[in-house]
Amino acid sequence: MMSGDDSSLVMEDRGSNDEPKTPDFPKKTKTSYDVIIIGAGPAGYTAGIYCSRARHDTLIISGLLPGGQLMNTTDVENYPGFDEGIMGPDLMLTMRKQAERMNTTIIDDVVVNVDFRAKPFKVLTGSEEYEAKAVIVCTGATPRKIGIEGEQTFSGKGVSYCATCDGAFFRNQDIAVVGGGDTCMEEATFLTKFASKVHIIHRRDAFRASKIMQDRALSNENIEVHWNSVIEDIKGDQKVQQIILKDTKTGENKTLEMGGVFVAIGHEPNTELFKNQLEMDENGYIIQKQNTETSVKGVFTAGDVHDHRYRQAVTAAGFGCMSAIDVDKYLSEQK
Ligand code: NAP
DSSP states (O other), X not given: OOOOOGGGGSOOOOOOSXXXXXXXXXXOOOOEEEEEEEOOSHHHHHHHHHHHHTTOOEEEEOOSSTTGGGGGOSEXXXXXXXXXXXXXXHXXXXXXXXXXHTTOEEEOOOEEXXXXXXXXXXXXXXXXXXXXXXXXXXXXXXXXXXXXXXXXXXXXXXXXXXXXXXXXXXXXXXEEEEOOSHHHHHHHHHHTTTOSEEEEEOXXXXXXXXXXXXXXXXXXXTEEEETTXXXXXXXXXXXXXXXXXXXXXXXXXXXXXXXXXXXXXXXXXXXXXXXXXXXXXXXXXXXXXXXXXXXXXXXXEOSTTTOSSOOOHHHHHHHHHHHHHHHHHHHHHHO
């Protein structure tokens, strides 16, 4: 385990020509911070900007997908400050640069364990152990799976969770999009750029998506909606070729030729790491006890990992700001 003592970062200068020179070993990684932020979506980057501006030595450990869910998004039209909209990845890269300019250290690594039982808190990646006086959990959420066998079999072979990433692979083919929320509407509309036809598969007879997003999808002549329908099976050889669609009202099955299946049925919070350490609700979202503080004093949270209601980039960024302000207050009280 590394000590985290800053003095160990400086190589000794012996100052004599006679003595053999100390070999140029790589500098020891700094492992001790005021604040560690786990996750690098809008919440994490914003928390980093605010913590660093408050002069707290701040580390962001980005996780598997630096930038978070917006890396899988095309046009973002509702993030204030961009009158013509901005591409999701561009927005995230800008936030990252802004955090770095404020002196936030960002490491693209994955946290494999945490220990919030004693202070300083410990955060472990595959190769390093870090410690911090305060932690902000901003690990976001992951797309939900339908849970049928064919989904697993053809994942990456026609089954996708990201229209932006994979849509262009399905030019001139029929594509199914499963869901009924805003994500489904957005992805279905986006996929009409490539598909010969987009089929929205929805399990009920009404969408929960916002009116404007519904209208956009429903008025698109390249989108057909299959109400009260679920995918029973996905079939193919090397890749997706057919779906078996079940009508939930009549129980009847029908087979549709399909080049791809996009799953857009919501998300699961990324909280596995924090089980038995932070209090969560019945769906696994972290509970904020007081303002943005979790059930552990000194551990805070921001973004989709606790917020299943708003789930917007701008609200995640707002929560990131709030958590950093709470951390600042907490750290000054510790002094
Ligand atoms: P969501 O609102 O939770 O919708 C999930 C949809 O998937 C629902 O229609 C649900 O059906 C359906 N579903 C859930 N589990 C299913 C299953 N096992 N099989 C079949 N269908 C299933 O999720 P979301 O669309 O990802 O949106 C999440 C949040 O992000 C929302 O607050 C949304 O407003 C926001 N968002 C906003 C934008 C934007 O403003 N640009 C874009 C994307 C998302 P039921 O309705 O029957 O439950």
